[in-house]
Amino acid sequence: MTQDRRSFLKTTTLAGAALAVAGCADRPAAASSSPVFAAAPLSGVRWGFIGVGARGSGHVDTMLMLEGATVTAICDTHAPSLKAAVDNAAKKSGRTPQAWGADGDANAWKSMLASSEIDAVVISTPWELHTPMAVAAMKAGKHAFVEVPAALTLEECWELVDVSESTGRHCMMLENVNYGREELMLLNMVRKGVLGELLHGEAAYIHDLRGQMFEVDHGTGSWRTPHYATDQGNLYPTHGLGPVAHYMDVNRGDAFDHLVAMSTPARGRALFAKANFPPDHKWNAIREWKCGDLSTSLVKLASGRTIMVQWDETSPRPYSRHNYLQGTKGAFGGFPNRIALDVPAEELPAGVRAKMKPDAKRSNSHGWDMDMKPWFEAYDHPMWKKVGEVAAKHGGHGGMDFVMLWRVQQCLMKGKPLDQSVYDAAAWSAVTPLSRASAEQGSAPQKFPDFTRGRWRTTPPLVIEAD
Ligand SMILES: NC(=O)c1ccc[n+]([C@@H]2O[C@H](COP(=O)([O-])OP(=O)(O)OC[C@H]3O[C@@H](n4cnc5c(N)ncnc54)[C@H](O)[C@@H]3O)[C@@H](O)[C@H]2O)c1
Numbered sequence: 001m002t003q004d005r006r007s008f009l010k011t012t013t014l015a016g017a018a019l020a021v022a023g024c025a026d027r028p029a030a031a032s033s034s035p036v037f038a039a040a041p042l043s044g045v046r047w048g049f050i051g052v053g054a055r056g057s058g059h060v061d062t063m064l065m066l067e068g069a070t071v072t073a074i075c076d077t078h079a080p081s082l083k084a085a086v087d088n089a090a091k092k093s094g095r096t097p098q099a100w101g102a103d104g105d106a107n108a109w110k111s112m113l114a115s116s117e118i119d120a121v122v123i124s125t126p127w128e129l130h131t132p133m134a135v136a137a138m139k140a141g142k143h144a145f146v147e148v149p150a151a152l153t154l155e156e157c158w159e160l161v162d163v164s165e166s167t168g169r170h171c172m173m174l175e176n177v178n179y180g181r182e183e184l185m186l187l188n189m190v191r192k193g194v195l196g197e198l199l200h201g202e203a204a205y206i207h208d209l210r211g212q213m214f215e216v217d218h219g220t221g222s223w224r225t226p227h228y229a230t231d232q233g234n235l236y237p238t239h240g241l242g243p244v245a246h247y248m249d250v251n252r253g254d255a256f257d258h259l260v261a262m263s264t265p266a267r268g269r270a271l272f273a274k275a276n277f278p279p280d281h282k283w284n285a286i287r288e289w290k291c292g293d294l295s296t297s298l299v300k301l302a303s304g305r306t307i308m309v310q311w312d313e314t315s316p317r318p319y320s321r322h323n324y325l326q327g328t329k330g331a332f333g334g335f336p337n338r339i340a341l342d343v344p345a346e347e348l349p350a351g352v353r354a355k356m357k358p359d360a361k362r363s364n365s366h367g368w369d370m371d372m373k374p375w376f377e378a379y380d381h382p383m384w385k386k387v388g389e390v391a392a393k394h395g396g397h398g399g400m401d402f403v404m405l406w407r408v409q410q411c412l413m414k415g416k417p418l419d420q421s422v423y424d425a426a427a428w429s430a431v432t433p434l435s436r437a438s439a440e441q442g443s444a445p446q447k448f449p450d451f452t453r454g455r456w457r458t459t460p461p462l463v464i465e466a467d
Contacts, residue, residue, distance in 0.1 A: 263292025
């Protein structure tokens with residue numbers, strides 16, 4: 001029996017026991033009992049885009065590079081952004097996509113979705129539009145690919161799941177970080193048992209984005225800043241959490257069970273507004289910034305394992321997603337990448353052994369190994385080996401954006417399941433409403449709904465393959 005299979009069965013048994021105690025389905029069973037959804041293969045994919053601002057314009061650009069992908073329609077209510085994306089597509093592909101929304105009509109996307117020339121839609125709009133647009137896309141027969149977070153409330157999470165199941169359309173949240181070179185390598189290492197049995201993970205999105213407040217009337221800061229005034233909890237949980245959920249086989253043998261959360265006081269946004277905008281500016285008119293600067297959640301899994309999830313887009317501090325894993329054989333940490341193992345020398349990659357004293361019998365877990373080169377050589381994910389070089393040259397965020405869309409395109413054309421299911425979109429996004437509820441209730445535990453309706457116990461781990 002392979003390591004993958006063994007550890008899957010092991011966590012399945014553990015998790016099954018926990019489920020009996022916790023109680024299961026919050027909703028009636030779905031019609032299909034297959035845990036892994038795959039749609040019929042497409043000979044080519046005709047893509048529509050809703051929202052081509054900072055993020056969506058990059059998705060259009062990447063899609064234009066992919067074999068079998070055609071950009072057929074683009075919608076944005078901001079005429080200059082729409083024109084720039086349409087012109088870019090026309091120039092690079094020789095085909096001018098249909099343009100929607102140039103007159104500023106906020107409902108133009110609905111007309112676009114009626115087009116029979118679209119197979120799949122990429123949604124890169126402000127957060128509150130994600131679920132309504134993804135749901136409408138699926139109901140119009142299109143596969144939905146929606147930016148992070150996929151949903152803002154538990155009701156929206158369920159709506160995505162219900163509509164994906166009833167329409168037989170994919171709904172994937174575009175969590176690009178799962179396709180970073182480090183994250184893919186770590187997933188591969190975990191599967192090969194390098195860290196032993198996983199016990200704990202740490203995930204974060206720590207990124208000082210106060211500068212977005214200068215986008216007052218248009219752009220990311222114009223719609224994102226008001227969320228800091230009115231919301232609470234972790235508003236952007238999935239960048240760090242997505243990869244950790246994959247390492248831990250969440251929804252594929254294990255499941256998020258409950259979380260507790262707490263937030264710091266909210267200070268940074270008011271200070272930044274005062275320091276950078278006139279006293280009568282709208283940011284200074286906000287009487288209370290409700291959202292604590294740093295949110296910390298602790299997630300307990302059905303297997304008993306734990307994940308810490310942090311979020312802070314306000315404090316002055318260097319970027320981090322933590323990307324930390326503790327296993328019974330050692331630990332891996334990100335930002336900066338480092339590894340510490342307590343294993344016999346013969347279990348280490350040749351490049352690591354070459355740096356050890358010739359008579360050393362074991363690795364030393366009391367110090368970090370910061371040299372990742374031999375680890376990449378030994379454990380780079382097959383997908384990264386195949387397209388990583390091209391991705392790093394062309395794609396945003398170090399190549400992860402390219403690998404993600406390339407992989408999506410491969411899966412759609414081959415009729416394979418996607419790496420990130422609608423259940424992942426729902427469970428990862430659910431941290432936002434649950435952390436908010438916990439923070440508002442003195443850190444009271446909040447139960448995760450079981451969006452898979454119990455099928456996480458029989459869903460196999462993600463396949464590690466090149467394409
Ligand atoms: N995965 C990542 O690494 C990553 C990075 C940045 C942003 N994002 C996500 O991408 C999304 C977009 O963020 P952004 O920074 O590009 O914001 P943005 O403001 O630059 O772009 C949003 C676009 O949506 C358009 N829009 C708004 N309402 C619309 C409507 N009714 N119909 C059509 N178009 C409409 C706007 O005109 C704008 O061009 C957000 O959800 C954000 O969280 C993800």
